Amino acid sequence: MAKKVGEELELLSERIYQKLRHDIITGALRPEVPLTEAALSKRYGVSRTPIREACVRLQRERLLRAIPYKGYLVAPITLKDVQEIYHLRLILEPEAAEAAARDIDPADFARIEELVKIKYTPGDATSHIQFIRADTEFHLLIAKATNNERLYEIMKELLLERERLLYRILYKGEHGPLVSSEHKQLCEAIRARRPGKARELMIRHVMAARQRMMNTMFRMG
Template identity: 35%
Template sequence: MSTISEPLYRRVRKDIVECALTPGKSFSEAELGRLYHASRTPVREACRRLEHEGLVRIIPFRGYSIAPLSVAEFHDLQEMQLIFEPATAALAAERANQKELDEMRELATYEYNIEDKNSYHEFLQTNYQLHSLIAQSSKNKRLSDVVSNIHVRLMRFFYLGLSFESHGPTLVAEHISLVEAIRNRDIEQARHMATDHISKAIERSAKLLMGAIRFGEAVFEASPEMGDSQLARKYIVPRI
């Protein structure tokens, strides 16, 4: 297959996720075309797709911008994770096949070196792959697509610097417990471990966010979409 659109889309998406393209930055079709050596048509198409995924914003008749990061979005996405991931974990415990189970263990045990900066980015990728694989194992393609998209959108925050570097070993431990529950086909335990994992991730990032808002002001949107209360938004955790 030799289309321009598809690889272009992937490249731009990668650059947005890794924050090589600054959140909030505005641009035009021509500009992006120059950057990636493509003409308007494929650029347009890529941008439309990215808009659907929440990575690009389109202002009709005006232009485009890389979707800004906002506290509201961060909350929304994590709230969705808290709903979806326990459910997908439960389904995965029921439906994953042996190959998937083995690959999960592989991904969960990935050790990253706290000292090495590159290793952090690799960890982000591995983390993404693990959660995607669990979602895939639910054997519900539509669900799996949604969960993957949530993760992609969240990764931007972590690439930006909302780092869980210091929590590395803890995270790995949580992943291992979750995967073991799935491997044991223990549905309720899988659901429980996922809820626990996401809840803790939310707690961990809550503190970091506070600092980052001031620190990274430039890339954080002055959210018109959220009230003051949002910072202290209450998460409705499913009882397990």
């Protein structure tokens, strides 16, 4: 009985985390909006415990900031954030792509081939989230090929942090086909076991993604 209750609480905590994260990424909860556990508890119709657990996880992902004695703040997205994220991606991901082309796990590559087929419909929030999750998983599977756990965890943090901006780009119907095309080229280089080509394509992809993000930031002001 106690085990069942524990499992139900764990499922509730995960559900609230996913809902809160979804609302932050899609902009339903906008940057720099203050939040309290009481307000979030009312919004999602649950007690404060799963709210608190979700907020702790979202702090680790840099989506929320704690305000002592007050609650939380939806973290703003700054130009400096974008520059730092993509600077690190340019350092880490070309090496990961090279490693993947040399020796990626066959099951992971099969999953990558599935992910590059996922599309989205402009204006459809659900398909946007699915596409973004596929994009993140695509890059994480490539990072996994390095067999470097620290690199993998750093990449996970960077990719999760930039999901909000990716959502805004996709919502306007921009760049999705470009992203898909770049992913397919990377997939082909990995399949062909061409480490140098995979590195080159990843550099191009990350640099293009950085420019897309920067352009979006400038338009947003």
